[in-house]
Structures are given as C-alpha cells and as structure tokens.
Amino acid sequence: MPRHVAVIMDGNGRWAKKRFLPRVAGHVKGVELVREMVRACLERGIQYLTLFAFSSENWRRPQEEVSLLMQLFVKALEQEVEKLDRNGVRLRVIGDLSRFEPRLQELIRQAEANTAGNTRLDLTIAANYGGRWDIMQATNQMLAAQPEKRDGWLESDLEPHLSMSFAPEPDLFIRTGGEERISNFLLWQLAYTELYFTPILWPDFDTAEFDKAITSFQQRERRFGRTSEQLVEKPNA
Numbered sequence: 505m506p507r508h509v510a511v512i513m514d515g516n517g518r519w520a521k522k523r524f525l526p527r528v529a530g531h532v533k534g535v536e537l538v539r540e541m542v543r544a545c546l547e548r549g550i551q552y553l554t555l556f557a558f559s560s561e562n563w564r565r566p567q568e569e570v571s572l573l574m575q576l577f578v579k580a581l582e583q584e585v586e587k588l589d590r591n592g593v594r595l596r597v598i599g600d601l602s603r604f605e606p607r608l609q610e611l612i613r614q615a616e617a618n619t620a621g622n623t624r625l626d627l628t629i630a631a632n633y634g635g636r637w638d639i640m641q642a643t644n645q646m647l648a649a650q651p652e653k654r655d656g657w658l659e660s661d662l663e664p665h666l667s668m669s670f671a672p673e674p675d676l677f678i679r680t681g682g683e684e685r686i687s688n689f690l691l692w693q694l695a696y697t698e699l700y701f702t703p704i705l706w707p708d709f710d711t712a713e714f715d716k717a718i719t720s721f722q723q724r725e726r727r728f729g730r731t732s733e734q735l736v737e738k739p740n741a
C-alpha cells in the first residue's frame with residue numbers, strides 16, 4: 505500500500521456539462537467523492553491523503569464559480585469535521601489562507617485544532633495552494649531563520665519549512681479528468697512520486713477506480729536512481 509497518496513481532483517466541470525448541469529453541480533458531486541476517498545483510505549490503512557481542492561490559479565475562474573466553491577468549502581467544513589474527528593482523521597489545510605474570508609479562515613483554524621490529536625489518517629486539503637508559492641514561502645522562512653548565514657544551504661534546510669513537512673513525500677500521485685500535468689501542485693515533493701493519470705472524471709472516480717490506481721502503483725519498480733539489479737540484491741540499501 506502507498507503510505508501517502510496525493511490527488512488532483514479534476515473533471516467536475518466536464519462531468520456536469522455532460523449532464524447539461526451547471527458546473528457547480530459537478531463540484532457538489534465531487535465533495536461526495538472526497539468522502540468516499542477518505543473512507544477508502546481508512547479501510548486500506550493509507551496514512552496520508554492530500555487533495556488539491558483549489559489552486560492559486562483558480563481565482564482566474566468566473567467570480568460566480570469561485571464564490572460557489574468557497575461556499576462549498578465552508579459547508580463541507582461545517583458538516584464534515586465532526587465525522588472526520590470521530591473517525592480519527594486529522595485535517596490540515598495548506599496554501600496561502602490569507603486570501604480567504606475571515607469566516608473560512610476561522611473554520612479552518614478550528615477544524616485543524618479540533619482534529620489535531622487524531623492519528624488514523626492525515627487528510628490535507630490544498631487550497632489557494634501553488635507549488636511555487638510553497639517553495640518561495642519556505643525559502644523566505646529558511647532565510648529568516650538564520651539571517652547571518654550567507655551560503656551553503658542544503659535541501660534539508662529548506663524541507664522543514666515546506667507546507668507538507670509533517671508528511672513523507674507522496675508515493676502515488678493521481679490526476680483524474682484526462683489532463684496529464686501537475687498544474688503547480690506539490691512540485692518539490694513529487695520528485696520521486698509514481699504518477700497515475702486517468703481519463704475518469706473526478707465525480708466518477710469511485711473506490712474501484714482508486715483500487716486500479718493502487719494496483720498500478722504496486723506493479724511499479726521504484727528505483728530512486730539505482731539499477732533494477734541493485735534492488736534485488738539489497739532491497740533496502
């Protein structure tokens with residue numbers, strides 16, 4: 505089983521369009537699939553689930569869609585957090601939260617605080633998140649932490665400041681909806697992640713589809729720069 509699964513949940517709009525429904529109907533259905541995905545991770549013992557819900561570029565969408573997405577986010581926090589908590593899920597939201605309405609920021613803060621003691625599943629929602637933003641904010645924090653240091657910075661100096669420093673790097677990345685791109689999601693952390701792209705639209709991505717992605721992951725050989733023979737000789741070296 506992968507320890508950490510990161511997902512770009514794409515295709516809500518097209519799912520709705522196919523049914524002659526407004527785009528937001530696709531987002532509403534998409535939230536249901538998030539619930540299903542969380543349940544599937546709990547059942548399979550996957551420790552970290554990270555979901556891209558809103559990118560720093562998604563503000564460019566029509567204002568009406570942006571505001572409906574924000575309302576959905578608020579509603580999901582109001583309605584789901586208690587159940588997440590009961591199921592041992594710890595919720596975190598990563599991204600530049602300062603651009604959200606105070607009410608949403610407060611709900612996020614409360615949800616994170618209320619679930620901080622849970623250990624069964626680490627659920628992270630990336631909202632107003634961008635991979636480049638993350639690297640830059642980490643760089644700024646790193647430089648501020650040791651202002652006297654001039655050079656010789658290491659990857660390990662930066663890593664504690666990245667938004668996902670609490671988690672191992674994703675083992676499996678899934679993007680639904682047919683596009684084969686990263687769209688400024690976790691850039692630093694996906695360096696050695698296995699990538700899985702599927703044309704299935706997010707609202708159709710059920711547990712059976714998730715299991716296909718896991719099976720694909722399980723059939724891959726992760727070499728991290730080594731040769732196949734090295735892995736057979738000393739699998740953990």
Ligand code: IPE
Nearest residue numbers: 513514515516517518519557
């Ligand atoms: C993903 O679905 C959800 C968000 C970006 C919030 P889209 O809304 O991008 O759906 P498509 O790509 O237009 O089908």
Ligand code: IPE
Nearest residue numbers: 512513514556557558559687
């Ligand atoms: C990426 O989806 C972000 C989320 C799923 C939240 P988009 O649908 O916005 O990505 P692009 O712009 O088509 O690459």
Ligand code: MG
Nearest residue numbers: 514515516681
């Ligand atoms: Mg899209």
